[in-house]
Amino acid sequence: MNNKTYHIILFLFFCQILAAQDFAGTLLVNTQPLEQPSDQIIKEAGADDIAEGFILLDAATLSYTTTEQNIFNAAVSNCSANNYRYGVYMHAVNLPAGMTIEARLNNTGSADLSGNLVGGVLATLLQGIFGARGAYPRGGFGAWFEIPNNANNALLIYEFVGCRQGMTLDFRVKASSRLGGGIINSSNNLQLVYTVRGKSLI
Amino acid sequence: MKEYIIPFLQVMIVATCFMGYGQETDFTPQTINANDPNTYAGNASVTPIGLTQSVVAPPGDQRINSPSINLQPIQLVDVEPEAAFAGSSSLSNVEAGEAISVGGGNIEDSDLWLNYTFRAAAFENAQISVYSVGTPLPAGMSIQVQIINSTTMNGYYGNNVANPNTNPVTISSSPQSLVYSFSSSYSGDGIGTGYQLKYTINNPGMEAIPADYQIIYEIQTQ
Numbered sequence: 001m002n003n004k005t006y007h008i009i010l011f012l013f014f015c016q017i018l019a020a021q022d023f024a025g026t027l028l029v030n031t032q033p034l035e036q037p038s039d040q041i042i043k044e045a046g047a048d049d050i051a052e053g054f055i056l057l058d059a060a061t062l063s064y065t066t067t068e069q070n071i072f073n074a075a076v077s078n079c080s081a082n083n084y085r086y087g088v089y090m091h092a093v094n095l096p097a098g099m100t101i102e103a104r105l106n107n108t109g110s111a112d113l114s115g116n117l118v119g120g121v122l123a124t125l126l127q128g129i130f131g132a133r134g135a136y137p138r139g140g141f142g143a144w145f146e147i148p149n150n151a152n153n154a155l156l157i158y159e160f161v162g163c164r165q166g167m168t169l170d171f172r173v174k175a176s177s178r179l180g181g182g183i184i185n186s187s188n189n190l191q192l193v194y195t196v197r198g199k200s201l202i
Numbered sequence: 203m204k205e206y207i208i209p210f211l212q213v214m215i216v217a218t219c220f221m222g223y224g225q226e227t228d229f230t231p232q233t234i235n236a237n238d239p240n241t242y243a244g245n246a247s248v249t250p251i252g253l254t255q256s257v258v259a260p261p262g263d264q265r266i267n268s269p270s271i272n273l274q275p276i277q278l279v280d281v282e283p284e285a286a287f288a289g290s291s292s293l294s295n296v297e298a299g300e301a302i303s304v305g306g307g308n309i310e311d312s313d314l315w316l317n318y319t320f321r322a323a324a325f326e327n328a329q330i331s332v333y334s335v336g337t338p339l340p341a342g343m344s345i346q347v348q349i350i351n352s353t354t355m356n357g358y359y360g361n362n363v364a365n366p367n368t369n370p371v372t373i374s375s376s377p378q379s380l381v382y383s384f385s386s387s388y389s390g391d392g393i394g395t396g397y398q399l400k401y402t403i404n405n406p407g408m409e410a411i412p413a414d415y416q417i418i419y420e421i422q423t424q
Binding site for chain 2: 024029038045089151196
């Protein structure tokens with residue numbers, strides 16, 4: 001193989017990498033029921049239960065994968081090439097009055113490395129820019145962030161790099177005593193909205 | 203000359219890959235408009251020969267979950283101030299549910315406050331009843347309790363105002379309503395909030411209260 005051929009192959013190689021930047025993302029989320037444990041209620045008569053709150057560990061599990069179109073216009077999974085940084089934002093819809101929900105990253109999950117041959121090279125190139133594959137809690141581990149009841153101000157909870165599986169969130173729910181007990185969502189239709197946003201590059 | 207051209211192109215290609223990177227720093231932006239897909243759905247496009255036309259944000263995604271909420275019912279009632287008591291002519295230090303021992307004659311005390319926290323199991327209302335357990339009082343002796351004041355300080359009375367029974371209630375082994383129907387709510391904790399109680403003990407025979415005699419305040423659902 002002469003130098004010219006080598007350079008043409010290298011050129012096409014980078015073209016392939018560039019073509020691989022259309023990372024259509026797929027977010028999967030499983031949120032557990034928000035059930036208050038019987039030992040996490042207010043203990044002092046007269047006080048509001050909102051002062052106590054209850055914590056649900058690993059209450060939501062998130063996975064994010066990407067697909068791309070290769071040079072043959074075929075959709076392929078290419079998580080190994082995806083080394084971009086993403087933000088996970090949350091907001092609530094129909095959050096009952098007298099209730100707040102806070103979230104924090106607990107388990108950072110694991111990298112999804114299913115993908116193609118050039119992914120490792122691209123990952124190496126981009127790692128210095130977006131950080132190593134992983135999940136990173138905003139404000140450090142343990143910091144809680146109150147989920148707003150407003151889609152216009154969905155709040156960043158954490159960021160991650162590349163495709164990841166098994167990322168979990170803890171929730172801390174503070175509910176006033178004036179909210180009726182039992183299953184109350186049937187009348188309030190609470191929605192938790194998870195939005196993953198890729199980092200802007202231009 | 204041509205030996206410089208291809209390496210130059212390679213450098214330019216790689217530079218194009220990274221052009222504009224670093225426009226955002228980690229953990230920014232801290233809020234987005236999640237109603238606008240443009241804030242998270244990137245629009246990178248690919249030319250027929252495989253070159254990207256522009257380098258933009260990689261697309262994101264959005265999912266909605268509707269988890270159920272299941273809150274525990276709460277029924278807590280207490281009399282403040284809380285302290286152990288024995289042998290005083292005042293009831294101000296009596297803890298709800300504990301044995302009472304008093305001297306002879308008639309005694310009045312108005313320094314006790316009834317606090318409660320109530321969360322319904324569903325949407326039922328509740329009332330607070332008072333009754334006694336243990337050995338009955340000696341003949342001729344009686345204890346009355348009366349709500350003489352109520353306040354919402356630090357509390358929340360819900361849609362229904364808390365309905366105090368302001369009449370004197372002579373305590374017996376049968377539950378009697380001290381606070382009528384109310385919904386999920388709380389009175390506030392401590393002295394000066396909730397219901398101010400006035401105790402009147404009639405004890406003309408200078409009898410002792412049985413050691414196991416107790417006054418019970420109880421939230422009862424309706």
